[in-house]
Amino acid sequence: MEQMSLFDSGRQTVPLANRIRPQTLEEFAGQEHLLGKGKMLRSLIEQDQISSMIFWGPPGVGKTTLASIIAGRTSADFINFSAVTSGIKEIKEVMKQAENSRKVGIRTVLFVDEIHRFNKAQQDAFLPFVEKGSIVLIGATTENPSFEVNAALLSRCRVFVLKALENKDIVKLLQNALKSPAGFGDQHVKITDRQIEAVAAFSNGDARTALNTLEMAVLNGEIHAEGILVTNEGLEQCISKKSLLYDKNGEEHYNLISALHKSMRNSDPDAAIYWMCRMLEGGENPLYIARRLIRFASEDIGMADSHALQVAVAAYQACHFLGLPECDVHLTHAVTYLSMAPKSNSLYTACEACKRDVKELRAEPVPLVLRNAPTKLMKELNYGKGYEYAHDTEEKLTHMQCMPDMLKDRRYYHPGIQGEEKRVKERLEAIEDYRSSQSGTG
16 A cells, blocks of 8 residues: 655645634634624724734734734734844844835834843833834733833733633634645544544643644554544544643743632632642642742631641641652642631731831830840849739739830731631730730729
């Protein structure tokens, strides 16, 4: 039997994702919130009235494709620019070209892929040309533009947030790739709906990943006279390890730890375990997660269950001793305990309120009654005079004022009524009653 080859035509050497890139808004998949009928971005593109904008979203959701669609529709000069391969010199050359075009009434649309890779000086080079209208800037970034794009430049751009594609959108793209002559339409590929769904699920909303995975599965399929058969075994090799969107230094890192923290605060152990496992699967250091659990134990549980801090510290030590993969169950133990523990943020609010006073108010001197007097001079200056030793009293309490005069009525710690903190609240109220009665008789 004659061997079939996917490389008989030169076009197959071009990646599938590039071969079937949508050319029109009608072919574009997803982003209905921006490109649906009557939506702002669609109207701007259709009317060729675009202004400077930033496309922000995860990889493979159509940022570059949208730019290419705009390039096909606009009457302006369209320049494609990469932040990876370009520097100040290239920027100045493009800006000079754009300025010359402006003088003869021609607009220039400049698309900058991965604009977050430009440093401040490079981004600043665009600013005067955006301000006077020499260029319409379209930037694409996977990073939060609030942090990665200069404030002055960002203020002159509309930010459009592109979302990860839904599975139905990915499935539609894959089916189109299998039918399109530019894809595998003439290769007679046999692939089941369940296999297509598996590729879509693996892609995690990334169209490029989905198409690359499909291409790999087809290239490694069984070749028969009637076409190419994608087997389960071959597909499993292509998707054996999910490539989760996770950058340990980027925004998604903080999104996931925020999701973990807030799920535990909301006493939702299932969600908390899910976000923790997402972080581990993405390559997060388990010790980082354990450190955040230690913080949570005091910030969100505190005196309501002081054992929570012990559990969190023990989980950190277990992660340190064992490492991955064994320590995942210890993190699960701690995450579940912290999720189910009674909650109190009284320690956190006390600490924050006190920090504000320390920063904003003058530094009050330590009351003389609280000072030690190791020398004769100190005693003569009344250091320690009037100090009352609590252990000498039956109640183990005194009416001695420990706060500076200016802060004598300040209260930072307000215990809640959850868990064991209810008893702490009752104890503190009893202490305050005792001191009030003492001051009333003093």
